[in-house]
Amino acid sequence: MSETAQQQFTRVTPPAPASLEGVVPGIKAAYYEGNWDKLPDFRALKPVGEEILPSPGTGRMAGKDHYGIVFEGYIDIPADDIYRFILASDDGSRLYVNNRLVVDNDGLHGAREVGGAVPLLKGLNAIRIEFFEKSGDESVSLSAESKNRPPELKWWCILD
Numbered sequence: 001m002s003e004t005a006q007q008q009f010t011r012v013t014p015p016a017p018a019s020l021e022g023v024v025p026g027i028k029a030a031y032y033e034g035n036w037d038k039l040p041d042f043r044a045l046k047p048v049g050e051e052i053l054p055s056p057g058t059g060r061m062a063g064k065d066h067y068g069i070v071f072e073g074y075i076d077i078p079a080d081d082i083y084r085f086i087l088a089s090d091d092g093s094r095l096y097v098n099n100r101l102v103v104d105n106d107g108l109h110g111a112r113e114v115g116g117a118v119p120l121l122k123g124l125n126a127i128r129i130e131f132f133e134k135s136g137d138e139s140v141s142l143s144a145e146s147k148n149r150p151p152e153l154k155w156w157c158i159l160d
């Protein structure tokens, strides 16, 4: 565990986790179309479709060019701890945990992993991943590790 993560743990009060009530397995993927060189402001755009995926991935946009995906859901964290998330993508992506930016992997690039650490409480914690693909190869995935017990990433989301 890095020194930065230890310092963050002492400074940051982890937010209260959400409850399991009213959630279903999977993560919500909202699809967007556009030709970008970096992540757009998705909140100002209208999605062209939505579906629930077992975990973050290119879903129904696989093989296409010029698109973006916003993933929203929760992960079930097994114990209070500092978790290091590794966000891999081609092209750019960002990870927000409990509305806080944890990993910035934005820009045009081939498959690239960027990590970031955050203290989390046991239970459901909110995840938002923004991702875009310009052209060529494409991928997006998230993994996590911790000093004690690496979590299996089980995804949950709220149905509209």
Ligand SMILES: [Ca+2]
Binding pocket: 090, 091, 109, 133, 134, 135, 136, 137, 138
């Ligand atoms: Ca690409």
